[in-house]
Amino acid sequence: MEIKxxxxxxDVNDMMAQQNRSRFADExxxxxxxxxxxxxxxTTTLVKTIxxxxxxxxxxxxxxxxxxxxxxDRLSVTGVQVVQVNTDEFGGDCHLxxxxxxxxxxxxxxxxxxxxxxxxxxxxxxxxxxxxxEDSRVxxxxxxxxxxxxxxxxxxxxxxxxxxxxxxxLLPYIEYDKEAAVKNILxxxxxMSVFEISAKTxxxxxxxxxxxxxxVKKKLA
Amino acid sequence: xxxxxxxxLENSVLRCLAMHEMGIAMQIVEIAAASIPKNVENVQVERxxxxxxxxxxxxxxxxxxxxxxxxKDTPVSGAKLMIExxxxxxxxxxxxxxxxxxxxxxxxxxxxxxxxxxxxxxxxDIVSIEIAxx
Numbered sequence: 001m002e003i004k005x006x007x008x009x010x011d012v013n014d015m016m017a018q019q020n021r022s023r024f025a026d027e028x029x030x031x032x033x034x035x036x037x038x039x040x041x042x043t044t045t046l047v048k049t050i051x052x053x054x055x056x057x058x059x060x061x062x063x064x065x066x067x068x069x070x071x072x073d074r075l076s077v078t079g080v081q082v083v084q085v086n087t088d089e090f091g092g093d094c095h096l097x098x099x100x101x102x103x104x105x106x107x108x109x110x111x112x113x114x115x116x117x118x119x120x121x122x123x124x125x126x127x128x129x130x131x132x133x134e135d136s137r138v139x140x141x142x143x144x145x146x147x148x149x150x151x152x153x154x155x156x157x158x159x160x161x162x163x164x165x166x167x168x169x170l171l172p173y174i175e176y177d178k179e180a181a182v183k184n185i186l187x188x189x190x191x192m193s194v195f196e197i198s199a200k201t202x203x204x205x206x207x208x209x210x211x212x213x214x215x216v217k218k219k220l221a
Numbered sequence: 222x223x224x225x226x227x228x229x230l231e232n233s234v235l236r237c238l239a240m241h242e243m244g245i246a247m248q249i250v251e252i253a254a255a256s257i258p259k260n261v262e263n264v265q266v267e268r269x270x271x272x273x274x275x276x277x278x279x280x281x282x283x284x285x286x287x288x289x290x291x292x293k294d295t296p297v298s299g300a301k302l303m304i305e306x307x308x309x310x311x312x313x314x315x316x317x318x319x320x321x322x323x324x325x326x327x328x329x330x331x332x333x334x335x336x337x338x339x340x341x342x343x344x345x346d347i348v349s350i351e352i353a354x355x
Contacts, residue, residue, distance in 0.1 A: 010245070103226060125241070
């Protein structure tokens with residue numbers, strides 16, 4: 001006997017994400033979900049980004065890692081509120097789910113925040129699948145990772161609104177076809193905003209910061 | 222200073238299998254178990270039918286493997302996970318062409334426009350469960 005079920009497997013996550021979304025709307029907080037593979041330079045990019053947004057835009061960060069508080073230590077230098085989420089001590093969950101974000105947000109004084117940045121667990125696969133109630137998604141891709149990443153992880157590049165092509169200061173020293181990388185990104189997601197940046201030298205940061213500010217201010221208005 | 226929160230996978234036995242298919246398998250088992258009619262006793266669930274879009278970040282083989290482990294000692298134990306893969310179908314917003322995306326190209330096959338809608342391929346749905354006739 002067949003019994004119809006017809007339910008989304010992730011409907012619990014989707015429901016929690018909607019709860020987060022309406023809470024962040026009430027609190028007037030813009031939420032940015034930042035994703036990438038491990039080692040693309042997310043944390044450095046965020047430290048530099050936050051420094052440029054302050055004091056005009058008040059930030060807070062939820063940072064996800066399987067273990068350690070290294071990233072939270074680095075982000076704390078900016079002086080903003082930081083919550084470290086560890087998914088497990090030795091090999092845990094590979095993404096941040098909506099209920100984890102909801103829980104972590106309880107530790108943040110949202111009244112004092114315009115922009116809540118979620119630095120997701122370094123992984124180009126699973127985080128793309130989990131809505132956390134964010135307003136915008138950004139993927140960081142570094143030039144040391146190869147031009148073909150967008151083709152290998154299409155879902156990540158489909159669900160994100162912008163791509164940050166990081167570590168451009170290394171371009172003179174490596175064989176990397178930047179044009180091919182950008183072409184691949186746009187082949188997966190035509191019209192996607194692509195920012196070529198170096199988190200180290202902060203070259204190319206202006207357009208990225210403008211893009212982000214514009215979105216945050218639109219929500220706060 | 223910053224707050225620190227622990228959010229491990231709930232079942233400690235499963236921690237060594239740190240892939241998101243495990244979490245998804247747990248959800249499937251939970252939903253399937255909750256779908257068994259209350260008035261029937263000693264039910265053997267034979268199949269759990271699900272749809273997985275080709276664009277979803279799921280490896281069917283991993284999901285089947287995880288499902289078997291997670292289903293143990295639950296009302297769904299021994300059930301087969303039947304996965305129907307759903308192709309990625311897109312429609313062009315400019316010329317209304319509809320086609321199946323099979324490679325990593327998300328522009329219209331007819332007019333090359335990048336303004337497209339994904340009609341299917343993101344599914345991760347439980348369709349039904351099948352129980353043995355008493």
